[in-house]
Amino acid sequence: MVTRLVLVLGDQLSPNLSALQKADKDSDIVVMAEVADEASYVPHHPKKIAFIFAAMRKFADALRNNGWQVDYTKLDDPENAGSVTGELLRRAEQHDASGVIATEPGEWRLIEALQEMPLKLHMIADTRFIASHKEFEDWAEGRKELRMEWFYRDMRRKTGLLMDGDKPVEGKWNFDHDNRKPAPDDVDFNGPMQFTPDDTVEEVLDLVEQRFGDNFGTLRPFWFATDTGQARRQLTHWVKHALPKFGDFQDAMLNDNRFLYHSIISFYINAGLLDPLEVCEQVEQAYKDGHAPINAAEGFIRQIIGWREYMRGIYFLEGPDYTSRNVLKHDRALPSFFWDANTKMNCVSKTVAQTRDESYAHHIQRLMVTGNFALLAGIDPHEVHEWYLAVYADAYEWVEAPNVIGMSQFADGGIVGSKPYVSSGAYIDRMSDYCKHCNYKVKDKTGPDACPFNLLYWDFLIRHRERFSNNPRMGNMYRTWDRMDESRKEAVLSDARVVLKRLDAGESI
Ligand SMILES: Cc1cc2nc3c(=O)[nH]c(=O)nc-3n(C[C@H](O)[C@H](O)[C@H](O)COP(=O)(O)OP(=O)(O)OC[C@H]3O[C@@H](n4cnc5c(N)ncnc54)[C@H](O)[C@@H]3O)c2cc1C
Ligand code: SF4
Numbered sequence: 306m307v308t309r310l311v312l313v314l315g316d317q318l319s320p321n322l323s324a325l326q327k328a329d330k331d332s333d334i335v336v337m338a339e340v341a342d343e344a345s346y347v348p349h350h351p352k353k354i355a356f357i358f359a360a361m362r363k364f365a366d367a368l369r370n371n372g373w374q375v376d377y378t379k380l381d382d383p384e385n386a387g388s389v390t391g392e393l394l395r396r397a398e399q400h401d402a403s404g405v406i407a408t409e410p411g412e413w414r415l416i417e418a419l420q421e422m423p424l425k426l427h428m429i430a431d432t433r434f435i436a437s438h439k440e441f442e443d444w445a446e447g448r449k450e451l452r453m454e455w456f457y458r459d460m461r462r463k464t465g466l467l468m469d470g471d472k473p474v475e476g477k478w479n480f481d482h483d484n485r486k487p488a489p490d491d492v493d494f495n496g497p498m499q500f501t502p503d504d505t506v507e508e509v510l511d512l513v514e515q516r517f518g519d520n521f522g523t524l525r526p527f528w529f530a531t532d533t534g535q536a537r538r539q540l541t542h543w544v545k546h547a548l549p550k551f552g553d554f555q556d557a558m559l560n561d562n563r564f565l566y567h568s569i570i571s572f573y574i575n576a577g578l579l580d581p582l583e584v585c586e587q588v589e590q591a592y593k594d595g596h597a598p599i600n601a602a603e604g605f606i607r608q609i610i611g612w613r614e615y616m617r618g619i620y621f622l623e624g625p626d627y628t629s630r631n632v633l634k635h636d637r638a639l640p641s642f643f644w645d646a647n648t649k650m651n652c653v654s655k656t657v658a659q660t661r662d663e664s665y666a667h668h669i670q671r672l673m674v675t676g677n678f679a680l681l682a683g684i685d686p687h688e689v690h691e692w693y694l695a696v697y698a699d700a701y702e703w704v705e706a707p708n709v710i711g712m713s714q715f716a717d718g719g720i721v722g723s724k725p726y727v728s729s730g731a732y733i734d735r736m737s738d739y740c741k742h743c744n745y746k747v748k749d750k751t752g753p754d755a756c757p758f759n760l761l762y763w764d765f766l767i768r769h770r771e772r773f774s775n776n777p778r779m780g781n782m783y784r785t786w787d788r789m790d791e792s793r794k795e796a797v798l799s800d801a802r803v804v805l806k807r808l809d810a811g812e813s814i
Contacts, residue, residue, distance in 0.1 A: 307332065311324050314410055347694050411702065444618075457611030492565055510524060520695075549596065633716065649813070650744075669736065
């Protein structure tokens with residue numbers, strides 16, 4: 306019988322993976338490997354590496370219990386070839402294998418490496434997504450603007466989620482308008498379910514501590530789910546206790562609460578432990594049962610079948626050069642406080658510290674705090690991209706890059722967003738209580754105590770006036786500036802220059 310190798314990557318931990326479906330349990334061999342190349346192409350957060358390795362080890366055991374032969378290479382195995390392709394070549398020689406079956410990886414880097422490998426490769430589509438590449442390309446074809454909302458409606462029609470025949474339930478596609486409430490005083494949800502590490506996880510934690518202990522990020526306490534059973538329990542716990550309020554407070558931030566009503570399932574969906582459609586069906590059922598209101602259920606389902614699918618579509622449509630786009634020509638170095646949280650800006654310091662501890666920050670922290678700051682300050686988007694890719698446990702390039710290069714940094718020139726997501730301190734003040742605990746004063750528009758977001762906001766708009774002043778969604782901002790008296794404008798821009806100079810000098814602000 307001819308033996309083929311079946312590659313299963315660390316974010317392909319799904320029993321229904323297309324490569325496994327194409328393979329033959331009796332003759333083919335599953336190859337899984339913890340390799341240095343993947344663990345170190347950016348300095349990943351130790352929690353992220355530990356999560357992936359632990360989940361891989363458990364998935365390999367589950368496959369073996371299910372009758373598969375699995376060749377698993379641990380990171381510290383002396384034979385470890387150090388790369389995915391190196392491991393495939395080694396195993397191919399060992400078994401005299403005729404070729405490799407692989408589900409398409411989520412990064413151009415790996416797709417290209419597999420294609421260049423001197424082995425017969427059968428690369429098949431990743432069917433764990435709702436839209437195929439072809440469907441997204443067909444949708445994008447001939448459109449002047451690739452707005453998520455239109456794509457999302459097609460995904461609602463395709464899946465039938467929250468549909469009443471061919472109409473959206475309750476008569477509206479999008480309830481985002483109801484989902485912008487500021488942070489509540491009391492959050493009656495204690496965050497994600499936390500799991501005590503078992504022996505497999507402990508062994509991985511020791512390995513990661515030893516090999517990646519110097520990377521940015523706190524490894525212990527480690528609380529992530531590492532198999533599908535645990536991930537499902539976490540999802541069910543969240544649906545029961547937090548989903549009803551998810552919509553209302555989706556954009557809120559709190560100084561002393563890291564998770565609010567967020568689901569904390571992106572790690573699990575992206576690695577393959579949870580199936581996106583099943584997750585949405587569970588949420589839809591909660592709505593049908595009267596447990597969750599429409600703004601919560603629709604808001605959540607839109608994130609998954611809308612934003613998540615759309616981001617993937619953009620990544621593959623735009624091609625491998627997407628991560629080097631930089632239309633605003635931003636070239637400032639990433640400030641050191643992105644790595645040590647040592648800044649007087651409370652919102653940034655809290656978000657970075659939480660990222661260090663949990664390998665998690667929620668959407669608005671990523672977009673309107675760290676992302677907003679990086680964009681306003683003109684940080685090189687590639688450096689920003691590498692930071693996000695390294696520090697978040699849910700970060701894989703197919704989803705991280707369109708969120709960072711596109712949505713957050715506008716480096717793609719407006720493919721993902723019709724305008725840059727920039728704001729002064731007023732937005733952060735409205736949506737959080739960070740400013741109450743800050744050294745800066747959010748109400749000060751100039752002067753030594755002025756919130757740096759207030760200063761850099763105008764500096765950004767003026768630097769890029771030519772590009773943005775004709776944008777219909779930004780006209781108001783420029784009109785406000787034009788109405789300011791000249792001495793105030795001068796003071797704002799000169800104070801902004803001081804902040805930027807300090808950043809250039811490597812000082813913390
Ligand atoms: C600058 C920036 C970088 C980001 N990088 C990543 C990343 O590397 N990986 C990642 O999965 N998400 C990324 N996101 C999207 C989003 O912030 C995370 O998916 C979310 O914070 C995960 O937390 P959660 O599971 O609690 O999400 P919830 O708020 O509970 O949302 C539910 C789910 O919706 C999906 N989702 C929500 N928003 C998005 C989005 N914009 N793109 C894709 N999926 C989305 C996720 O699967 C998430 O688990 C990024 C957003 C920004 C602004
Ligand atoms: S005052 Fe400015 S820097 Fe401080 S927390 Fe508010 S927005 Fe952030």
